[in-house]
Ligand SMILES: Nc1ncnc2c1ncn2[C@@H]1O[C@H](COP(=O)(O)OP(=O)(O)OP(=O)(O)O)[C@@H](O)[C@H]1O
């Protein structure tokens with residue numbers, strides 16, 4: 379099982395998503411997305427508002443069904459997967475981090491991180507130890523018993539990331555994780571993601587509107603009109619930056 383986990387990768391081909399609107403025309407959101415992500419890659423997804431970035435992430439995270447096409451997450455083909463398989467994919471593989479942090483307001487930082495472990499019936503002592511470890515690994519010290527409203531935005535996002543780490547996921551999906559943070563705090567979160575990719579070999583797919591954050595990733599997919607318009611690799615953008623630097 380663990381060797382399988384280490385190889386988890388994501389592949390989509392001709393991924394199509396329509397939303398049926400009872401009182402209106404169907405919305406064709408994704409019209410054929412093709413992407414391939416290797417385990418341990420840090421990927422940015424960019425594109426105009428309404429281009430389907432969140433929809434794509436929600437489909438990959440199995441929170442939203444696809445209309446048709448191929449989506450393979452590790453050993454699971456989403457099109458053929460049952461409800462049970464989807465739970466298994468979530469349990470084994472993925473976690474999601476949102477722009478709004480989505481913490482439970484009446485639970486402290488450590489209680490928020492422990493909650494998913496409690497739901498999975500992990501014994502209290504083990505959950506406590508793991509929660510402290512994950513909170514420390516995201517750089518949150520001395521704030522463990524604070525409620526979300528007693529934390530800064532950056533600290534709240536760190537708690538959300540620690541909670542995402544609670545079941546040792548191989549993939550983290552992040553939907554505009556720095557969208558509610560100031561530039562400096564946002565950069566710190568991106569730095570943390572880079573660290574997680576490097577140290578834990580986690581795959582991260584991050585939707586962002588911020589091109590500076592996107593530049594920090596290995597590759598950028600740009601969605602437009604429901605398709606991947608371009609795919610930029612880090613090496614290319616690095617070369618360009620160097621060239622531009624020389625010109626000056
Ligand atoms: N549940 C739904 N029912 C109908 N249409 C939906 C639904 N969810 C999303 N859409 C439509 O799908 C399109 C893509 O939405 P999505 O949220 O994926 O965009 P996005 O790229 O994440 O945009 P943003 O950058 O503003 O977050 C939008 O036009 C939206 O109205």
Ligand SMILES: [Mg+2]
Nearest residue numbers: 431432433553
């Ligand atoms: Mg969105």
